[in-house]
Every structure is written in C-alpha cells, then in structure tokens.
Amino acid sequence: MSQIRKPPTMADIARVTGVSPMTVSRAFKTDSLISKETRDAILKAAEDLGYVFDATASNLRSQKTDFVAVTIPSINNANFADTVGGLSETLSARNMQILLGYTNYDMQEEERLIEQLLRRKPEAIVVTGGKHTARARKLLENAPIPVIETWDVPAEPIGHFVGFSNAGVVREMVDHLVRSDYSRIAFIGGDVGRDTRGSDRRQGFLEAMRQHGLDTSRLIAAGPPPISMREGANAMARLLEQFPDTEAVICVSDLSAFGALTECQRRGLRVPEDISIGGFGDYEIGSICVPTLTTIDAHARDIGRKTGSLLLDILDGKQNVGDVLIEPQLIVRESTR
C-alpha cells in the first residue's frame, strides 16, 4: 500500500507539530534554547514520521560538516588502525566523524585522495607522513583548515605534526645491538622510494652503521610496502644465502620480523642464539610469539589521541598550540640477546 513518498523534512515536522521549522531545527541541537515540552513534542513527531536528519543540508547552511579527513597508507595495519582508533576516541567526544582514505603507500594516490577528501569540506585534515607530491602539498597549504602530519617529523611542516623521526628509531635499535656486541647487522625493508617512512628507517640504519664504522651492505629490499610476513620470510631466506654470517637483522616492522623468525625456525636456526631479530611497531604478535620479538613501540594509539586533542585545541582557537614529538620506546625481548 505504501507509496513511494519523499522522506519527511523538518518542514513536515513543523507542520505536524504546529511550530515553525526554525523551532524544529532547534529541537535537534542539544545546546539551543527551547522549552522541554516543545522539544519532546517535536522529537516524538520526528520519530513517528520516521524523520532522518539531513546532514547534507545542515552542512551547507552552517558551513560545518563535523568531518575530520584522515589518510593512512593501509586499512590493514594495526599501527595505523590504532592511531585512527585513538583519534576517533578523542573526536567522538565532539561528535566529529572521521572520513578515512587509504593511500596504499603511494604519494600519487595520496594526492588524489587529499583532493577527494577536501571536497567534502572537512573541519581538519590529518595525513600520515611528512612527504607529499608538490600538488598535494599545495592543496594542503591552501586548504582553509588545520593540517596535521603524523608518524613523521616533516622537513617543512605544512601545519602541525604529531610524530617521531623514523630514521631515529632505527638508529636507536642499531645502537642497542652494537652495545650488545653485534656488528654484522642487516636490514630488511621495502623498496626504496615508495614508502617514505620505510625509506627513512633504512636511511637511519645506514647512518647508524656508518657512525659505528660497520659494514652497510647487508640490505634486503623485500618489495613494495607493506612488507608482509611472507615477504619478511623470503627476505630472510635471501639474506641467509647472501650473508650467511649475519648476526642480527632489523626488520621494518614486527610482521616482517615474525616472517623472518619463522624462516629461521624452518631452517633450524635458533633465535637469538644463532641470529637475532628486531622489529618495529610493537604489534601484538611480537609480544606473544616464541621467542618474543625485540621491537620499538611507536605509541600508535597515543599519536591518534594527541592528534585529536591538538586538533580540538586548534579548532577551539587556542593559542600557542605546538607540535607533538612522540618518543618511541625500545622494547628488548627474547629475539635479541
């Protein structure tokens, strides 16, 4: 029986309730001044009519969307997921919604994505990483909203940033291994040039090794990022063939580190007795696998939370809001001696 009819609008509710559309509008804002009886009557009528608030109209008129645009390299990465989780947690207090996009570790794709996202008129934009195409950078600079770069310390920040030095964390790992008397240390990472954070970590490895006067030739490029467990295992196989005397390996993430670990297990190599392994990211797997993995905790969720409160401060017009330097933490476990 029911006809195809247009969904009800605030005007319909106003008619039914006998008030003006403006009053209906007020009934849906929590803070606005309206008598309790009127509001109740309006909300009841809305429920009866099956009214659904139209955010598109509200967005246009009020020039507010309550969107925060976020780009991350991949949806399927516990670290970035944690960051988004922390951000979401903080923003939901303000009823803001995250508009999420995936760059697939590709700066061209990031550029497209940023353009797409800005069209939706977000209140702010959060991007992962501090390197972008020239056009993406221009888009962000010209955007009339706060811009926050995360998971990096940008050479030239566009707006604010919440991050850490990716080269620095690997330097720290190298220093730790050297202190533990390792010298034939290898690095398993992604292909250079795609994942900028991965490249930075590789760079940090090279710098630290040179500083210690150690051989920097033990470098395995495991393919385009993200490096999977499987790719980590394959890379470990190649490493062991090319450099059988390697004492320790630093992997670009815990996932590739775990893959590398399993490759050792299949070959009957003992970790850490025969070879040591370090990862990055403090993924759950590193804390539970046998042996557990030495890693670096980048405080992914904290990055999200701090980005969120930084954002809220900026949107509230607070002065003197600064950048946030995250301090990743080395966690020594069983995979290194």
Add this chain to the structure above:
Amino acid sequence: MSQIRKPPTMADIARVTGVSPMTVSRAFKTDSLISKETRDAILKAAEDLGYVFDATASNLRSQKTDFVAVTIPSINNANFADTVGGLSETLSARNMQILLGYTNYDMQEEERLIEQLLRRKPEAIVVTGGKHTARARKLLENAPIPVIETWDVPAEPIGHFVGFSNAGVVREMVDHLVRSDYSRIAFIGGDVGRDTRGSDRRQGFLEAMRQHGLDTSRLIAAGPPPISMREGANAMARLLEQFPDTEAVICVSDLSAFGALTECQRRGLRVPEDISIGGFGDYEIGSICVPTLTTIDAHARDIGRKTGSLLLDILDGKQNVGDVLIEPQLIVRESTR
C-alpha cells in the same frame, strides 16, 4: 599580505571566465555536453583561483552523495579490512566513497552508528552481520536506500545479503576433525551475546558435536570479542588445566588460534602430535607460522567485491538481483593431523 578571504565558488570562476555558473558546473562533470575550449578555460581558471569543488552543496541540490555507508565491528581486523578493501575497489570505479564506522562488536553502538551514518544520506548501507537491535532494524528498513547485510545469513534479511552460515563453517571443521578420528574436541570463543557471529560459531560447534554424539562441555569463553592472541593463549592455558586430555581445539579466529599455539609451545606440547588446533579466517599468520594452521577461508575480500557489484547492480536498477551465498573453504594445514 594575504587576507582571510572566502574560498572561491563556481560563481567566481564564472565571473573570471565570462560564462554562466551553470556552464562552470558542467565543466566539472565528465559526461556533460560542453565544448573543449570552454572546459579547458574553466578548469584553468579554477586551478588559478585554487578552487575546491564543494561536495556539500552538490550533494544537497542533486540529492546524491556518492557515499556508501559501511559498518564493521573493528577497524583492526584483517578479515573486515579485506572486505572493505574489496568493496572499495569495486566502488571506486564509480567514484563512490566509503563512509566507515566501527561498532566495536556492540549492537547498541551499531544502532547509534547506523543512525549517524544515515544522516549523511548515503546511496546505500552495508552492515556486518544479520542481527541488530529492534531500532537499528527499523532504521534500516525505513531507509530509502539499498541495505546489504554481510558476513552472515540473516534469519530475516532486511534487504540483500552477502554471507555464509557462521554455524555452518564450524560444523564443517568439527566434521573434518571427527573424520580424522578426534573426539575430545574443544571450542575457544568469545563471551556469548556480544559478537553474534562468534556466538553462531559456538552454536555450530555445539550442534555438530551433539550430532556426532560427542561431549560438548569443552567450551572456553575467552572474554568479550575480539579475542586477541593473548586471550587465545590464556584460554588455551585454562583449557589444558580443566581438560588436559583434549585432543583438538577449534578457535574462533586464526589470531586466537595462534595464541593458543604459542601457549602449547611454551608448555612443550607438540602441535599436532599432542594436540591439534584449528582456526578461522585464513589470516596470513596461519599460513606462515610453525606449524601452519588449519583454518577456514571465508573469502573476506570476495565478500567485499561481491557486495560492491551487487550494490552497483541494484543502484543501476537491475532486476532480479539475488543474494550471494559465500562458500567458505576448509584449508587443512599442519596444525591438525
């Protein structure tokens, strides 16, 4: 020097270019009829002015958002991430954007989320699971857009569904184990009542065991979903204490299965010689850990892709679009004999 000025609109471009706003609008649609010269001039002027298309205005007037709303239990789950990836892949061909929300495995939260998402006027909504609060169900039924339920076979579908029987997959796993002469089989899952898919899997376990006339008391509730690796390990520890003679364990996911596996390794139990382990979801870890995990591949990415093409068919007004029954596949690996 630069003043705080309002971002340019199509009217500004029209003024600069000497055409009507309507023509400017046409220049931004790929299919519309407009001469090449005019379009080029408009796009150039837009670039010069730093114009950013305003989707909120477009959405309101055209009553189209190119949004597809999607709810998943958690962002940090490779299975759901794959489904979203497959969906995204399919929809991006139509330039549609996914509006993602997380229910945190909570039907109340799902209800709130659905209401939030519908306000954004998506073209369609995809929800994970076939069970919802009464109000959420009503919201979905009344929504003037296609509704697709995934990862389940709903008792009463709201619109269409793309999924499989969660009870069925575990029955299959039990049958396989029984065929391999196991009889003291346990199940490690989440608390009942929160995660409906997890509960369904538990139910499938009970049914299958009864059918085979086997003892159904070996049930470990590992806490509220999602069950982490750590919780899987803890559950395994409890299982071994309560039922030391258990021959095989089915875990609600590969992650908990891996956790259980590590617990066995820590206790010096051999898998599968002393105890066998089965998981669910065909996560990467199951294919690379030592020993590799017997699991069930639910074709997560395929669910996303098929949801996407089903959606496009519906939006194109195709008749006779049917539901999609996914056939999960048992993958026997080293963790069962």
Add this chain to the structure above:
DNA sequence: TAGTTGGATGGTATCGATAACAAAGGCGTT
C-alpha cells in the same frame, strides 16, 4: 531557401536546514 536537428550555453528556482535578527510574553524589580 526554408525547415530541422543537435550541440552549447544561459536563466531561474530549488535542495533542506539554519544564521541572523525580530518579537512576543512572562517575571521580577523599583
């Protein structure tokens, strides 16, 4: 040559909510 077709462009009204301003009524104060 007149008539027709179709590509390109313009004019106007509109999507639905709400910002900005106005006003009505109740209450207390002097």
Add this chain to the structure above:
DNA sequence: AACGCCTTTGTTATCGATACCATCCAACTA
C-alpha cells in the same frame, strides 16, 4: 505601573551547486 531582562518562538534570507527548461546558432536536409 513601568521598565528591563530573559526565555521562547517566528521570519527571512542564504549556503553553493545544479535540475529543468529555454535559447541561440551552426550545420545539415529536403
């Protein structure tokens, strides 16, 4: 009683793009 103040509600115009319809002109047909 007169005044001001606060609470509650109403009126009007508007956010920016575009659906819809009208118009113009070149090219082509009969």
